[in-house]
Amino acid sequence: MHHTSAKVLLVAMPFAGVTIPSIQLPLLAEYLRRQNIHVDEAHLYLKAADIYGILQYYKLISPPNDSYAAQLAYARYAFPKHWRQVQSKCQSYYDKINNISTEHDDCLSFSEYINRSDIFYQWVMDNIDWKKYTLVGFTLNYGQFLPSLAIAKYIKERYPEKIIVFGGSRTTGDIGKHVLEVFDYVDYIVSSEGEEALYQLCVHSDMYQQIPNLIYRLDEEIKWNKSQKQITLDSLPILSFDQFFTQLQTVSPEVQQFFQYHGRIPVEISRGCWWNKCSFCNLNIQHASYREKSVERILEEIKAVSEKYKILCFELIGNTLPKKQYRNLCNALKDLGKDITLFVEARAGQMSREDYILLKEAGFTTIQTGIESFSSHYLQTMNKGARVIDNIAALKFCKENGINNVYNLIVNYPNEEPVDFEQTQNTVQLIQQYLDPPNLCQLRVLYGSPIYSHPEQFNIRSFHPAPIDTLLFPSEVLEKNIGFVFDFTLRHEKTQHNWDDLVQQWKDIRHRMTLEAVHQPTPLNRYVFYFVDGGSFIKIYDKRNKETVQIFTLDADERKVFLGCLDVVSFEQVQRITPGIPEYQLAAILHSFEKNGIVYREDNYYLSLPLSIRPPGFKKLEKQQSKLETNIIHQS
Numbered sequence: 001m002h003h004t005s006a007k008v009l010l011v012a013m014p015f016a017g018v019t020i021p022s023i024q025l026p027l028l029a030e031y032l033r034r035q036n037i038h039v040d041e042a043h044l045y046l047k048a049a050d051i052y053g054i055l056q057y058y059k060l061i062s063p064p065n066d067s068y069a070a071q072l073a074y075a076r077y078a079f080p081k082h083w084r085q086v087q088s089k090c091q092s093y094y095d096k097i098n099n100i101s102t103e104h105d106d107c108l109s110f111s112e113y114i115n116r117s118d119i120f121y122q123w124v125m126d127n128i129d130w131k132k133y134t135l136v137g138f139t140l141n142y143g144q145f146l147p148s149l150a151i152a153k154y155i156k157e158r159y160p161e162k163i164i165v166f167g168g169s170r171t172t173g174d175i176g177k178h179v180l181e182v183f184d185y186v187d188y189i190v191s192s193e194g195e196e197a198l199y200q201l202c203v204h205s206d207m208y209q210q211i212p213n214l215i216y217r218l219d220e221e222i223k224w225n226k227s228q229k230q231i232t233l234d235s236l237p238i239l240s241f242d243q244f245f246t247q248l249q250t251v252s253p254e255v256q257q258f259f260q261y262h263g264r265i266p267v268e269i270s271r272g273c274w275w276n277k278c279s280f281c282n283l284n285i286q287h288a289s290y291r292e293k294s295v296e297r298i299l300e301e302i303k304a305v306s307e308k309y310k311i312l313c314f315e316l317i318g319n320t321l322p323k324k325q326y327r328n329l330c331n332a333l334k335d336l337g338k339d340i341t342l343f344v345e346a347r348a349g350q351m352s353r354e355d356y357i358l359l360k361e362a363g364f365t366t367i368q369t370g371i372e373s374f375s376s377h378y379l380q381t382m383n384k385g386a387r388v389i390d391n392i393a394a395l396k397f398c399k400e401n402g403i404n405n406v407y408n409l410i411v412n413y414p415n416e417e418p419v420d421f422e423q424t425q426n427t428v429q430l431i432q433q434y435l436d437p438p439n440l441c442q443l444r445v446l447y448g449s450p451i452y453s454h455p456e457q458f459n460i461r462s463f464h465p466a467p468i469d470t471l472l473f474p475s476e477v478l479e480k481n482i483g484f485v486f487d488f489t490l491r492h493e494k495t496q497h498n499w500d501d502l503v504q505q506w507k508d509i510r511h512r513m514t515l516e517a518v519h520q521p522t523p524l525n526r527y528v529f530y531f532v533d534g535g536s537f538i539k540i541y542d543k544r545n546k547e548t549v550q551i552f553t554l555d556a557d558e559r560k561v562f563l564g565c566l567d568v569v570s571f572e573q574v575q576r577i578t579p580g581i582p583e584y585q586l587a588a589i590l591h592s593f594e595k596n597g598i599v600y601r602e603d604n605y606y607l608s609l610p611l612s613i614r615p616p617g618f619k620k621l622e623k624q625q626s627k628l629e630t631n632i633i634h635q636s
């Protein structure tokens, strides 16, 4: 073990969210502490939420705003001359975003936003004992770059001997090299995994040329020690959130209460993504390959953290549920004997109906499924590896199990086609009355994504900085290729589609249906589209069209076929589980189901659409699906 006199401060700036502590700070800090290095953490987003006001802080980072635009005020400290030139444009930009929705009329005015940014900036300068530390590391995600630059600049001007290190997705790879080229007050950048690089910097800072994953200056040149070495996730220490909770106690009761009510503790389950092919995604630029933590280790962490901080809400950190071990993980969570609630991101097409029941039993109350589209053509453009039928299944299973699914619809690809809109409209017609609507998400071309790397395949002639980047950075800085979000010029014009209306209409319908449901006398009456099983027949209640409520009664054969389609199944699979029904009859039954909108078909695959509702006292449905394949991922 090495001993060093290095004293490290790790900083997470706004505009990170407050509902979940930064995982990067405790991850890096515990790794260093295990090697006897003194590390403090500064969870400064907590103080920022305190100064802006917790509700206003959330308005700044939630749609129609986002944490990237929330950084605007920090151009004032990082680039004062540029700020003087663009201040009025910044105000127009800020006012325009905040006036989009009347829900946001209690947002901070621009002058108050600047005023509170000044107060926060001053507070950070005055209240952190920078002299104590030899190295200050900033963790940079989406909305933290400019606030970190502003403070790093201040530290270097005041204490030139301090070592300033940046790391995180915003400074990975080539973009990290450019950042080092432009900002002379940043000494090093850790590209990719930070644990070992940071440790080596603390104990052998003189040998920086040998440190893996480090970007540094050498004789006017910027060098990058690329490395494929990766840490084994099970070898990482169990995280301590002591400093987070200590700092939480120093902020206003409103911020503390907000965390107590909405907060959850992050538990890392994997790094990278086992799919890693979606054309809009740059989430994996930091990770060369996919790795999972063992189920035993995940459980050990949840138990330890839950006991220590008396917390029962967790967010599993990984781009998606574990590829193979998700059932083991759910079963282990179920057996924990705690009333835990969990959030995780998941892929459609990965799990069966039974798996969603297991998810619910394990404590998953909210998930985010990577739905992105209800058009098969669009999903192929996105290279999502899931089908529309998988997306509907994911939403249906969540609804059946009372799992809140928060998901996005990504639109406005540069090569979007009329068929993308038409297919989506057709799908939405079938489900908008009883499945919850998405958040509309305009495509942003992100540095490192496949669209960014292959623009010609997506009808893009050239990139230029997004308007927000021209406000955040002076043009001479942007010219050095430090942009992270890009606008584009099209090769060929494309048709515009009214996605806003499509989604708004869906939201309005669901809102109305939800209000109407509240006044219904029994739980069953509250459902819009569901079935009940009579053993030898099935009744389907379809209230999707208010004017013509339909009740279908299925006979014994139809019942078998219908129950065979509770999961996504191929024609051949339905055939295997309904051996007494001749092929022609099976095809006719499925055709009539499809025609009546009670089964969704995509190519040779089928899925029943009404919800399976199991109020107490109802018998368990036949387990016809237990032999179905899972992990059905369809490569485009």
Ligand code: SF4
Binding pocket: 273, 274, 275, 276, 277, 278, 281, 282, 283, 319, 320, 347, 370
């Ligand atoms: S969007 Fe999700 S599934 Fe797709 S590549 Fe990115 S992390 Fe993986």
